[in-house]
Structures are given as structure tokens and as C-alpha cells.
Amino acid sequence: MTVINTILVPLKRVVDANVRVRVKADGSGMALDGVKMSINPFDEIALEEALRIRERGEADEIVVATLGAQVCSQQLRGGLAMGADRAILVEVDRELEPLTVARTLLALVQREDSQLVIMGKQAIDGDNNQTGQMLAALWGRPQATFASHLSFNGGVATAMREVDAGLEVIEVDLPAVVTTDLRLNEPRYTKLPDILKAKKKPLETITLDELQVEPETQFRVLGIEPPAQRPRGVKVGSVDELVQALRQKELI
Amino acid sequence: MARVLIVAEHDGRSLNPSTAKCVSCARSFETSAIDIAVLAGDGGAVAAQAAALAGVTGVIRVDHPANEGALAAVAAPQVCEMAADYTHVFGPSTTFGKDLMPRVAALLGVGQLSDIMSAESAWRFKRPFYAGNAILTVEAPQDRPVVATVRTASYQAAESTGKAPIREQSVDAALPAHTRFIETRSDSGGGRPDLQTAARVVPGGRGVGSKENFELIYRLADKLGAAIGASRAAVDSGYAGNELQVGQTGKIIAPQLYVAVGISGAIQHLTGIKDAGVIVAINTDAEAPLFEVADIGLVADLFAAVPELIEALGG
Numbered sequence: 001m002t003v004i005n006t007i008l009v010p011l012k013r014v015v016d017a018n019v020r021v022r023v024k025a026d027g028s029g030m031a032l033d034g035v036k037m038s039i040n041p042f043d044e045i046a047l048e049e050a051l052r053i054r055e056r057g058e059a060d061e062i063v064v065a066t067l068g069a070q071v072c073s074q075q076l077r078g079g080l081a082m083g084a085d086r087a088i089l090v091e092v093d094r095e096l097e098p099l100t101v102a103r104t105l106l107a108l109v110q111r112e113d114s115q116l117v118i119m120g121k122q123a124i125d126g127d128n129n130q131t132g133q134m135l136a137a138l139w140g141r142p143q144a145t146f147a148s149h150l151s152f153n154g155g156v157a158t159a160m161r162e163v164d165a166g167l168e169v170i171e172v173d174l175p176a177v178v179t180t181d182l183r184l185n186e187p188r189y190t191k192l193p194d195i196l197k198a199k200k201k202p203l204e205t206i207t208l209d210e211l212q213v214e215p216e217t218q219f220r221v222l223g224i225e226p227p228a229q230r231p232r233g234v235k236v237g238s239v240d241e242l243v244q245a246l247r248q249k250e251l252i
Numbered sequence: 253m254a255r256v257l258i259v260a261e262h263d264g265r266s267l268n269p270s271t272a273k274c275v276s277c278a279r280s281f282e283t284s285a286i287d288i289a290v291l292a293g294d295g296g297a298v299a300a301q302a303a304a305l306a307g308v309t310g311v312i313r314v315d316h317p318a319n320e321g322a323l324a325a326v327a328a329p330q331v332c333e334m335a336a337d338y339t340h341v342f343g344p345s346t347t348f349g350k351d352l353m354p355r356v357a358a359l360l361g362v363g364q365l366s367d368i369m370s371a372e373s374a375w376r377f378k379r380p381f382y383a384g385n386a387i388l389t390v391e392a393p394q395d396r397p398v399v400a401t402v403r404t405a406s407y408q409a410a411e412s413t414g415k416a417p418i419r420e421q422s423v424d425a426a427l428p429a430h431t432r433f434i435e436t437r438s439d440s441g442g443g444r445p446d447l448q449t450a451a452r453v454v455p456g457g458r459g460v461g462s463k464e465n466f467e468l469i470y471r472l473a474d475k476l477g478a479a480i481g482a483s484r485a486a487v488d489s490g491y492a493g494n495e496l497q498v499g500q501t502g503k504i505i506a507p508q509l510y511v512a513v514g515i516s517g518a519i520q521h522l523t524g525i526k527d528a529g530v531i532v533a534i535n536t537d538a539e540a541p542l543f544e545v546a547d548i549g550l551v552a553d554l555f556a557a558v559p560e561l562i563e564a565l566g567g
Contacts, residue, residue: 015382020385021385022385022386023385023386030385097363098354098363098364099357099362099363099364102358124383125381125382126381127366127367127381127382127383128364128366128381129354129366130364130366131354132354133324133351133352133353133354133358134354134355134357134364135358136355137328137354137355137357138358140428141430142428142431143325145324145350145351146347146351148494158434162347162495163348163495164346164347164348164448165495166436166438166494166495167437167494167495168433168436168437169434169436169437170321170323170432170433170434171431171432171434172430172431172432173430181494182484182488182494182501183488218392218393218396219363219390219391220390220391220393221389221390222376222389222390222391223388223389224386224387224389225386225389226386227380227384227385227386227526230526230545231547233531233543233545233547233548234547235543235549235550235551236548237550238550238552239557239560239561239564240564241550242534242548242561243564245548246509246532246548249530251508251509251530252565
């Protein structure tokens with residue numbers, strides 16, 4: 001018998017990592033019209049890890065979930081095509097702060113009786129790096145953040161974490177929240193037959209009301225502006241010129 | 253008036269400079285208190301260093317065997333207990349602070365602000381998002397604690413000219429046993445400066461080509477007395493350890509001199525060096541995006557240019 005019945009993997013729809021996004025000229029937000037959208041890369045790593053855990057026979061089922069508008073079902077279908085068993089779209093029509101997202105995920109964890117949540121350490125749009133830790137806190141369970149290796153022994157997970165000093169190893173009792181770093185794995189490519197198969201997999205749409213979560217906005221956005229630009233530099237033609245330039249700036 | 257509690261980052265012996273940067277952030281707006289909490293197994297030495305930081309009004313030393321491993325799940329309930337006396341709870345935007353502060357915020361039932369880069373007032377802050385392609389100005393409500401991480405590259409470390417009182421406090425909060433620290437593995441450094449705080453950094457990228465070739469980066473760094481850095485591509489390829497990664501999801505740094513070797517400069521990498529003093533780029537590809545932000549660019553084969561540069565820097 002497997003220890004983990006359901007792994008919950010939250011996926012966020014974000015601007016593709018290769019798109020260079022800019023602030024709208026009027027400062028009202030980011031210019032995102034017609035821009036390619038993808039699954040947040042860290043979440044893709046999370047799903048890949050969940051798939052490997054299930055393939056090793058250590059988990060029974062993988063549920064992917066997201067919060068957002070109907071259009072986010074594209075990313076859920078992408079997750080189903082990668083190999084998740086079913087998907088849940090929590091339909092919301094506005095941006096949510098990480099604390100509300102964490103409260104919603106907790107409601108999903110309880111609804112699905114999940115023993116393990118694997119999710120990206122941060123989304124590459126908001127760059128908050130908060131939701132996994134908040135979910136673990138609200139759930140009263142361990143967090144293994146920034147994981148680059150993960151293994152299980154009964155009800156205990158051992159995680160290697162990418163920290164500023166190098167690597168750290170911790171042990172956590174399940175249920176637990178794991179957030180992924182870049183080196184955890186390399187996500188698989190989806191094949192066309194899997195994309196077709198994914199269309200038949202269950203995708204359920206529910207509301208925050210059904211989960212009894214009251215969205216809360218705490219921070220008021222006063223403005224969005226482009227970052228300060230660095231002044232244009234110079235190109236030098238040789239190492240000698242480079243050394244001269246560094247001397248001139250009194251750096252050597 | 254604002255009362256700020258800063259959670260100290262340390263390794264049991266020394267206070268991490270990230271804490272002194274949080275102090276500078278707190279000093280940039282009006283406060284009536286800036287206290288530092290030192291959670292440790294034996295926090296004597298660290299508490300003394302914290303008490304010396306200019307602007308600090310007090311240090312709270314919490315010694316407990318469970319605080320040896322700096323686990324967020326263990327530290328968070330203790331920080332929450334102290335938070336009642338403060339309007340703000342800050343930690344550094346390092347892996348330590350990023351792990352801990354959201355857990356603190358959620359336990360307090362409030363949101364968290366990530367990566368404060370400047371404070372317009374005690375309740376109005378700027379922070380980057382979208383890999384630093386946009387800066388957000390946000391206002392936090394005054395009726396609840398502001399829990400935040402401070403972008404360390406945006407602040408100078410507070411000087412060690414003060415002498416704040418230190419008081420000891422015992423742990424009343426129930427501490428969880430579900431999370432256990434096993435070990436830290438670190439093979440970086442070799443006596444070189446710390447990447448996060450170094451005045452000079454020499455990073456290598458994919459162009460370096462192999463772990464063996466990275467020796468060239470080490471030689472140049474040693475010649476300049478610099479720390480080593482790496483692009484994501486170099487870390488993914490196994491040329492360098494993860495702790496050396498600079499960028500959106502690695503370290504955000506602000507050295508005086510950054511000599512990038514064989515790094516093309518993906519937007520995610522540039523995010524990590526926006527506040528560097530002088531950026532030097534050495535790359536064979538004249539179209540590499542790094543040249544757009546470099547102060548001094550040299551289009552050249554790094555395997556010829558770097559040995560020549562090492563030679564030119566002489567002894």
C-alpha cells in the first residue's frame with residue numbers, strides 16, 4: 001500500500017519565461033496582450049516530481065489545481081497531458097494575494113485528503129515566494145522549501161534544499177508541503193497522444209464560495225513603473241583597453 | 253510610531269550581513285524601536301554582534317536546543333509570540349528569510365511583502381516583480397503587522413558602532429517536532445569572499461564550457477580578490493554549485509565590480525545584478541544581451557582574453 005494517496009500540485013498560469021515583459025506606457029499594469037502564457041516553470045518541475053513519485057509506486061493519484069479564470073484550464077489540460085489524473089479549476093475573476101491562495105489550497109487539501117503538496121517555490125510573475133510556506137503554516141504541517149532532491153521512507157520525506165550556503169538536508173513527517181527549486185528534475189515533454197488523452201480526463205470547476213474561502217486584499221497597489229535603466233556602456237577592443245578602463249574607474 | 257522586529261540570520265557563530273541590511277531598511281523610515289531577535293542554540297556571540305549595529309534599540313536572545321538548525325517551522329511560532337509588541341516584522345530576502353517570513357505572516361493571519369527595495373514611509377514600499385522588469389509601489393494597512401523580507405542588494409549594511417541592551421527570553425510557544433534538521437553540505441568558498449556580500453564578483457556562464465574550465469574563473473577571481481558566481485546555465489550544467497547562482501531565482505547581489513565571463517545575460521540573470529557598480533562582460537557573441545547593460549564590454553574568446561587579463565593584472 002502506498003503511503004501517499006493524493007498528491008496535490010498547484011499550477012499557475014504565467015507569462016512564458018522567454019517573454020520579455022514591459023510595464024504599460026500608462027503605468028496601469030503589465031503589457032500582456034497576446035503574450036504567450038505557460039505553466040509557471042517551477043510548477044512544471046513540481047508536477048514532474050509528483051509523476052516520478054507515482055511512477056515509483058509511492059503515490060496513487062495526482063491532482064493539479066489552479067485559481068483563475070476559465071482560460072487557466074489550458075494550463076490544467078497541459079498538466080493532465082503531462083500525466084496528472086484529474087484537475088480542479090477554482091474559478092476566480094481577480095488577482096489574489098498569496099495568503100488567500102494558501103487558504104484556498106488548504107481547503108483543497110482537506111477536500112481531497114491530500115498528504116503531499118508539491119508546488120513551485122515562486123511564480124515568475126509575482127516573484128513572491130510565499131504561498132507554499134503559508135499553506136504549510138495554515139495547515140500546521142512541515143515545509144521543505146527550495147527542494148533539489150526528494151525521497152520517501154514510509155511517512156517521512158527527506159529533502160535536499162538549495163540554500164544560500166549550499167545544500168541543506170532536512171527530514172519532514174507527512175503530510176507536508178514541498179516547494180521546488182530548479183535542479184529537482186527536468187520536466188518531460190508531452191507527446192501528442194497524451195494531449196489527446198488529456199481531453200478526456202476529468203476537469204472540475206468550483207468556486208471560492210464552495211470552498212468557503214473569503215478572498216482578502218491587504219495590500220493596495222499605488223503604482224507600477226519600469227525599473228531604472230543603466231546608462232549605456234562602452235565596448236573595448238582588447239584586453240589592454242579593458243585593463244585601462246578598469247584603472248580609470250579605479251577598480252584595479 | 254513603527255516598532256520593528258528583525259529576525260537575525262546567523263550560523264550560530266556569526267551574524268549574517270543580511271541582518272545589518274534589514275536594520276538599514278528599518279532606519280529609512282520613522283521608528284520608535286528597532287529590535288533584533290536572535291534564535292539560536294547558544295546565541296551569545298551573535299547577540300553581541302546584533303547589539304553593536306547602529307540604530308538597534310534592543311536584542312532579544314532566545315536560546316533553545318531546537319533553534320540549532322534554523323528551521324522555519326520551529327522559528328515561526330517563536331517569532332509570532334514576540335510579534336505582538338511590534339508593528340513590523342522583517343527578515344532578509346535570503347533563503348533563510350524567504351523560508352521563514354511567509355510562515356510567520358500566515359501564522360499571524362496576515363499577508364507578506366517580499367523584497368522591499370525602498371520604503372517611502374513605514375507603510376509604503378517599493379518592490380520588484382516580473383524578474384525586476386517592473387517596480388510595484390504598495391501600501392500596507394496600519395491595523396495589522398507588516399511582515400516583510402528586505403532585498404539585501406538594495407541596502408548598505410548598518411555599521412557596528414552601537415551598543416544596545418540584550419535581554420534573554422525563554423520559549424513559551426509549543427515547538428513542532430515534525431521537521432528535523434539533518435545536515436548542511438557546502439563545498440563552495442575555498443577561503444574566497446562570500447558571493448552575497450563581496451565587493452567584487454567573477455561569474456562564469458555556459459560559455460566556460462566545463463567544470464574543469466571553470467578553473468579559469470577561479471584564477472581570475474583570486475587575482476581580483478573576488479567571489480565566484482555562476483549563471484543558471486553553468487549551475488544546471490554542473491560547472492558550479494547552486495549556491496553560486498546569480499539571478500531571479502538565485503542570489504541578487506550588488507558588488508562594486510562584476511566581471512561576467514561567457515555569460516549571455518538572460519533577463520533572469522540580469523535581475524540579479526541590476527545594482528552592481530560596474531559590469532564587465534567578456535563574450536564571443538557580440539549580440540549577447542549582457543552587453544546591453546554592461547559598462548565595459550569586450551567581444552573576445554574568453555579562453556584567450558581571460559588568461560591575458562590575468563597576466564595583465566600582474567602580481
